[in-house]
Amino acid sequence: MVEDPLMVQILPDQPSSYTFSKTKSKSILLLIITTTLGLLFVVFYSNIELSSSGWNVKSSFRYSVIIDAGSSGTRVHLFRYWIESGKPVFDFGEVNYLSLKLTPGLSAYADNPVEANTMVAHLVDFAKIFIPVGVLKVTDIRLMATAGMRLLNETVQQQILEVTRKVLRSSGFMFRDEWASVISGSDEGIYAWVIANYALGSLGGDPFQTTGIVELGGASAQVTFVSSEFVPPEFSRTISYGNVAYKIYSHSFLHYGQDTAQEDLYKSLQNSGKGTVIDPCTPKGYTAGKKSLNDSFGILAEESRLTATVQAAGNFSQCRSLTFAMLQKGKENCPYKHCSIGSTFTPNLQGKFLAKEQFYHTSKFFELEEKAWLSKMIPAAKSFCGEEWSKLKEKYPTIKDRYLHGYCFSSAYIVSMLHDSLGFALDDERIKFAEKAGAKNTPLDWALGAFILNNAKARYDYGGKSRKNLGFF
Numbered sequence: 001m002v003e004d005p006l007m008v009q010i011l012p013d014q015p016s017s018y019t020f021s022k023t024k025s026k027s028i029l030l031l032i033i034t035t036t037l038g039l040l041f042v043v044f045y046s047n048i049e050l051s052s053s054g055w056n057v058k059s060s061f062r063y064s065v066i067i068d069a070g071s072s073g074t075r076v077h078l079f080r081y082w083i084e085s086g087k088p089v090f091d092f093g094e095v096n097y098l099s100l101k102l103t104p105g106l107s108a109y110a111d112n113p114v115e116a117n118t119m120v121a122h123l124v125d126f127a128k129i130f131i132p133v134g135v136l137k138v139t140d141i142r143l144m145a146t147a148g149m150r151l152l153n154e155t156v157q158q159q160i161l162e163v164t165r166k167v168l169r170s171s172g173f174m175f176r177d178e179w180a181s182v183i184s185g186s187d188e189g190i191y192a193w194v195i196a197n198y199a200l201g202s203l204g205g206d207p208f209q210t211t212g213i214v215e216l217g218g219a220s221a222q223v224t225f226v227s228s229e230f231v232p233p234e235f236s237r238t239i240s241y242g243n244v245a246y247k248i249y250s251h252s253f254l255h256y257g258q259d260t261a262q263e264d265l266y267k268s269l270q271n272s273g274k275g276t277v278i279d280p281c282t283p284k285g286y287t288a289g290k291k292s293l294n295d296s297f298g299i300l301a302e303e304s305r306l307t308a309t310v311q312a313a314g315n316f317s318q319c320r321s322l323t324f325a326m327l328q329k330g331k332e333n334c335p336y337k338h339c340s341i342g343s344t345f346t347p348n349l350q351g352k353f354l355a356k357e358q359f360y361h362t363s364k365f366f367e368l369e370e371k372a373w374l375s376k377m378i379p380a381a382k383s384f385c386g387e388e389w390s391k392l393k394e395k396y397p398t399i400k401d402r403y404l405h406g407y408c409f410s411s412a413y414i415v416s417m418l419h420d421s422l423g424f425a426l427d428d429e430r431i432k433f434a435e436k437a438g439a440k441n442t443p444l445d446w447a448l449g450a451f452i453l454n455n456a457k458a459r460y461d462y463g464g465k466s467r468k469n470l471g472f473f
């Protein structure tokens, strides 16, 4: 049974977010969305293009919908584009691109997959508000799930996907069953690399002038960049865009996302023996919201006698060494020339990078400027980790507990991942944190990269199965 009420967060940069319980009717959601997004509704829905030369009617708008089913949330992305001299024209500003995020992620329905249909149905309803009913049947809708679903066993994954397929089949959109799937982590990294370089104007240019991506998601972390080093085939992807071929290293470290890594660390402390152990990655005085072991009866209470009691006492340096040890686990079995994280090959870093998702959220929280942000994160995080939880709550009254309590862990994890493991210098100018990029401030959601590959005459190998022009599936 999914406990959290569905949380509606209207993106981009919408000031409001909505919480409603599953029992409330759809009309509440539609009312909120249509009133809040009134202007966008008029511009996006109608066949009128808002352009620099004023309004003109475009009868050739096309639409596409991608649902990004992440571990901590499920987002629907709506794209409107058109064809000019035979080529698709994309615009990811607020006139031709909309997205909406609901929580929780699909994997939260593992115990009761059928309950996932409510959330997917709401996302479909949202998309339908903005897409003319006459073009639904030629508008593709895809559901692409990432690490949260990758962590579930295959059977449960398929059960949840089947629930989503049922909703999408009857949605009126153009849909094929294989368009609801769990995508590979390396594909997820590639899509994020595509949108970043599209936004920066480097897609279609010199491969060695492109920008790499490092992402810290909820359940996985991705590293994706063009390397001049030899890359073993299991880490190598090829994209051709325009008449340029890009050989890209792309790997997703499953379990190394922000939420899963913190959970794994907590569990390792619990199982580290008896008595009381200190958790240096959580501010002193914080007690986990989830049911604590002592509240549970039966086997859990029994287990509590076998496991240690974990006491939060934030200490940045100790947390940094704990997270570093976690990232280095398995390195002794590295079968490649060099492994930076676990026993996984990562080429020597090359070129510029954008650091996304939790890298961005944590840097923004500590109000770091671009310059030498990694080194500046250390003193800021040292003082944060050392604060009492009650003081932090007073200091940051508007920050959600589930984000606030994670910043001690995430700051230490970021330094031990980017500097101690991957080798970025603490004042490395090559790496910047971002959630948007380029002259048009394009959002860096990987779904935009997937949409581009799907509509822009590109070729992309799928682990050796190269398919012309988008063949995602």
Ligand SMILES: Nc1nc2c(ncn2[C@@H]2O[C@H](COP(=O)(O)OP(=O)(O)OP(=O)(O)O)[C@@H](O)[C@H]2O)c(=O)[nH]1
Pocket (backbone or CB within 6 Å): 069, 070, 071, 072, 073, 105, 146, 147, 148, 216, 217, 218, 219, 220, 257, 258, 259, 357, 358, 361, 362, 403, 404
């Ligand atoms: N502090 C903070 N964390 C956020 C915010 N939005 C998302 N997060 C967290 O940042 C992490 C990464 O967010 P996402 O990239 O959306 O993660 P996801 O797509 O749900 O996870 P994956 O399936 O692993 O890609 C998750 O732990 C989220 O809970 C935010 O506004 N502030």
Ligand SMILES: [Ca+2]
Pocket (backbone or CB within 6 Å): 070, 071, 146, 217, 218
């Ligand atoms: Ca994600």
